[in-house]
Amino acid sequence: MLPGIIKIIFYAFLAYLGYFIYRFFKALSGVRKTQNSTPRLSGVMVKDEYCNTYLPKEDAIKEIAEGKEYYFCSNECRQKFLESKKH
Numbered sequence: 001m002l003p004g005i006i007k008i009i010f011y012a013f014l015a016y017l018g019y020f021i022y023r024f025f026k027a028l029s030g031v032r033k034t035q036n037s038t039p040r041l042s043g044v045m046v047k048d049e050y051c052n053t054y055l056p057k058e059d060a061i062k063e064i065a066e067g068k069e070y071y072f073c074s075n076e077c078r079q080k081f082l083e084s085k086k087h
Contacts, residue, residue: 046071050081 044057049070060071061078065085072078 048073050077
């Protein structure tokens with residue numbers, strides 16, 4: 001009877017050890033993915049020149065007109081701004 005209980009405990013320990021090793025390597029691969037895929041945010045907000053909204057610089061559409069940089073939230077705002085500059 002005793003040798004059977006020892007075998008069960010031994011196999012349970014091996015299963016736990018295998019699970020622990022699996023979780024360890026899975027956590028390591030998850031750390032690498034989050035470090036490489038996390039975009040760097042500048043924290044700089046810019047103003048849309050047409051509709052006067054503020055948005056993160058990395059999300060804005062940039063246009064250079066007359067030597068000055070302008071930022072827009074959408075192509076529609078960019079087009080309307082450029083049309084208003086022509087008049």
